[in-house]
Structures are given as C-alpha cells and as structure tokens.
Amino acid sequence: MRSAVHRDGRGARPRAWPRVTSVITAIVLVHTAADRIPETAQAIADLDGVSEVYSCAGDVDLVAIVRVSAHEDLADVIAGRLSKVAGVQHTDTHIAFRSYAKVDTDATFSVGLD
Numbered sequence: 001m002r003s004a005v006h007r008d009g010r011g012a013r014p015r016a017w018p019r020v021t022s023v024i025t026a027i028v029l030v031h032t033a034a035d036r037i038p039e040t041a042q043a044i045a046d047l048d049g050v051s052e053v054y055s056c057a058g059d060v061d062l063v064a065i066v067r068v069s070a071h072e073d074l075a076d077v078i079a080g081r082l083s084k085v086a087g088v089q090h091t092d093t094h095i096a097f098r099s100y101a102k103v104d105t106d107a108t109f110s111v112g113l114d
Contacts, residue, residue: 025096030062036087049077
C-alpha cells in the first residue's frame with residue numbers, strides 16, 4: 001500500500017475517522033393527572049427531542065427519554081416544552097452518563113467500519 005507524500009517530503013496526514021456526534025440522553029420521570037395519562041403521553045411523544053415515552057406502574061406515571069446534541073437543548077425540550085404539556089404536574093430529570101445497552105454498544109464499535 002503506497003502512502004502519499006507531499007513535495008516537501010512530509011507524509012500525508014492519515015485519513016480522519018468520521019465525526020461522531022455526541023448524544024445527551026435524559027430520562028425524565030413525569031407525574032401526570034391520572035385522567036390525562038394517554039393524552040399527556042402522546043403530546044410528550046410528539047415533541048422534538050423526545051425519542052420514547054413509556055407509561056408505567058409505580059411512583060411515576062410516565063418515563064420519557066429525551067435525546068439532544070447539546071446540554072442547552074435539554075432546557076428547551078424539558079423545561080421549555082415537556083413540563084408545559086397539559087396534564088404534566090411534576091418532572092424529575094436524570095442525565096445518563098453512559099449506556100450499557102447492547103444496541104448502543106454495537107453501534108459504538110461499528111463506527112467507521114462501513
């Protein structure tokens with residue numbers, strides 16, 4: 001395999017890996033009015049930045065997964081829109097540091113192999 005060489009004798013710079021954009025994931029626990037759970041869940045699911053919404057049993061009514069590219073976007077999605085959806089009474093947000101899900105691990109190790 002030949003390596004490109006500049007006229008001044010320097011070797012060519014190695015090809016850069018494709019840029020991987022980071023994704024910030026927030027898990028938002030949502031307390032809602034009991035009689036508005038389905039409508040509230042759908043309205044939250046329709047927001048840009050919200051990837052999934054789950055209704056669940058336990059201390060919270062809904063769990064929303066928010067995925068954005070910058071921390072500043074979290075405020076826009078969660079405080080600016082999600083918390084203002086009709087039926088939302090209270091939210092509790094948790095920021096994910098690292099994912100251990102198989103699908104995320106497989107995606108990480110396949111970067112640049114295409």
